[in-house]
Amino acid sequence: MRKFDPDTIRNDFPIFSRKVNGKELVYLDNAATSQKPKQVINTISDFYSLHNANVHRGVHTLSEEATDMFEKARKNIAKFIGAVSSGEVIFTSGTTESINFVARIWGEKNLTSKDEILTLVSEHHSNFIPWQQVAKKTGAKFTVIELDKNGELDLDLFRKHLSKKVKIVAISHVSNVLGTIFPVKGICKLAHEVGALVSVDGAQAVGHIPVNVQSIDCDFYSFSSHKMFGPMGVGVLWARQEILNTIPPFEYGGGMIDAVSILNSTWAETPDKFEAGTPNVSGVIGLLAAVDYINKLSFESIREHEVNLLKYLSESLKKFDRIRILGPIDLENRAGLVSFIVHGAHAHDVASVLSTYGIAVRSGHHCTMPLHTSLKIPASVRASLNVYNTKNDIDKLIFGLKEALKIL
Numbered sequence: 001m002r003k004f005d006p007d008t009i010r011n012d013f014p015i016f017s018r019k020v021n022g023k024e025l026v027y028l029d030n031a032a033t034s035q036k037p038k039q040v041i042n043t044i045s046d047f048y049s050l051h052n053a054n055v056h057r058g059v060h061t062l063s064e065e066a067t068d069m070f071e072k073a074r075k076n077i078a079k080f081i082g083a084v085s086s087g088e089v090i091f092t093s094g095t096t097e098s099i100n101f102v103a104r105i106w107g108e109k110n111l112t113s114k115d116e117i118l119t120l121v122s123e124h125h126s127n128f129i130p131w132q133q134v135a136k137k138t139g140a141k142f143t144v145i146e147l148d149k150n151g152e153l154d155l156d157l158f159r160k161h162l163s164k165k166v167k168i169v170a171i172s173h174v175s176n177v178l179g180t181i182f183p184v185k186g187i188c189k190l191a192h193e194v195g196a197l198v199s200v201d202g203a204q205a206v207g208h209i210p211v212n213v214q215s216i217d218c219d220f221y222s223f224s225s226h227k228m229f230g231p232m233g234v235g236v237l238w239a240r241q242e243i244l245n246t247i248p249p250f251e252y253g254g255g256m257i258d259a260v261s262i263l264n265s266t267w268a269e270t271p272d273k274f275e276a277g278t279p280n281v282s283g284v285i286g287l288l289a290a291v292d293y294i295n296k297l298s299f300e301s302i303r304e305h306e307v308n309l310l311k312y313l314s315e316s317l318k319k320f321d322r323i324r325i326l327g328p329i330d331l332e333n334r335a336g337l338v339s340f341i342v343h344g345a346h347a348h349d350v351a352s353v354l355s356t357y358g359i360a361v362r363s364g365h366h367c368t369m370p371l372h373t374s375l376k377i378p379a380s381v382r383a384s385l386n387v388y389n390t391k392n393d394i395d396k397l398i399f400g401l402k403e404a405l406k407i408l
């Protein structure tokens with residue numbers, strides 16, 4: 001375990017040595033993607049410099065090395081999320097692909113016009129559109145549950161929506177706009193009581209709070225490497241082994257077969273069955289380096305740091321008359337991000353002024369148009385935190401906001 005010190009942690013991230021618009025970088029767009037530590041960058045560079053070969057194909061030394069590194073990553077990532085076995089971990093290009101996989105391959109096989117899909121109004125488009133579209137295709141009912149005024153899910157309301165018709169609940173672990181940490185364990189218990197499965201979008205959770213798929217007792221869990229210090233273009237779909245055994249392949253090609261003849265083909269066991277073609281080997285190995293990095297910092301320290309900064313950020317934002325914060329008031333129930341609206345100013349204008357001070361925040365609808373429509377706002381500004389952020393970053397954000405409000 002490593003001592004948690006944001007200043008030394010910051011030194012791990014080469015990007016902070018550059019200037020943005022002549023200023024030190026204040027990176028508060030972590031919910032979009034995290035920065036990458038040198039431990040991850042060097043791992044990827046070492047792979048291409050020393051071990052580069054395709055996996056599961058050759059018997060030569062480099063191919064064996066690459067395969068060992070790739071499968072070691074699968075094993076350790078499985079352990080990281082509490083999977084029963086590494087066979088339950090499928091590498092995808094990210095959360096979006098993982099959810100599309102579940103909606104198309106599980107959904108199209110299992111849903112009919114007699115069934116219902118439940119989701120929340122706050123879902124990211126990646127966890128909304130795939131289910132909306134599979135509903136159109138299969139005739140299943142697509143039901144979208146509203147949140148309460150604090151951006152939380154009223155479990156009584158959720159219970160009222162449950163019936164034997166519901167076959168799948170598609171829900172995020174953490175909202176990318178409201179920061180709400182949803183009670184996924186309780187949701188899974190209630191859903192399972194009526195025989196529904198639960199697919200959890202963990203894009204904003206993994207790397208910030210501990211995730212154990214067995215303890216949550218979900219059926220599918222998706223996440224992206226790039227939001228947790230790993231490289232872009234790689235992610236994970238975790239699913240229960242018994243479900244994976246019943247669903248057909250996602251794509252066809254090399255590496256996923258048992259035998260192929262002119263008339264027929266049979267499939268390899270999971271996870272290979274679901275990983276057609278050359279996988280993102282360097283990405284997966286880089287993701288393992290990110291997991292090791294997180295483990296060394298420990299979730300207790302990461303969460304404590306993020307909650308402390310979250311309190312400071314919320315208190316600082318509350319001092320502005322023109323700012324309204326979205327999402328839960330109880331910060332213990334909130335991940336390290338705050339979205340807000342500035343009365344009388346468009347979110348993009350606020351973010352543009354902040355950028356001139358080297359401050360990176362996200363503005364817009366954050367791929368959650370149904371939520372913004374429900375809140376009756378066109379857009380919001382989002383500041384999202386990570387291990388390398390400090391109170392100094394928040395002070396700079398507040399200074400930038402004061403300057404922005406003078407001219408907007």
Ligand SMILES: Cc1ncc(COP(=O)(O)O)c(C=O)c1O
Nearest residue numbers: 094095096124126176201203224
């Ligand atoms: C909650 C949530 N789900 C899904 C996604 C999609 O992730 P990716 O673009 O890595 O596939 C995001 C990305 O912002 C997200 O915040």
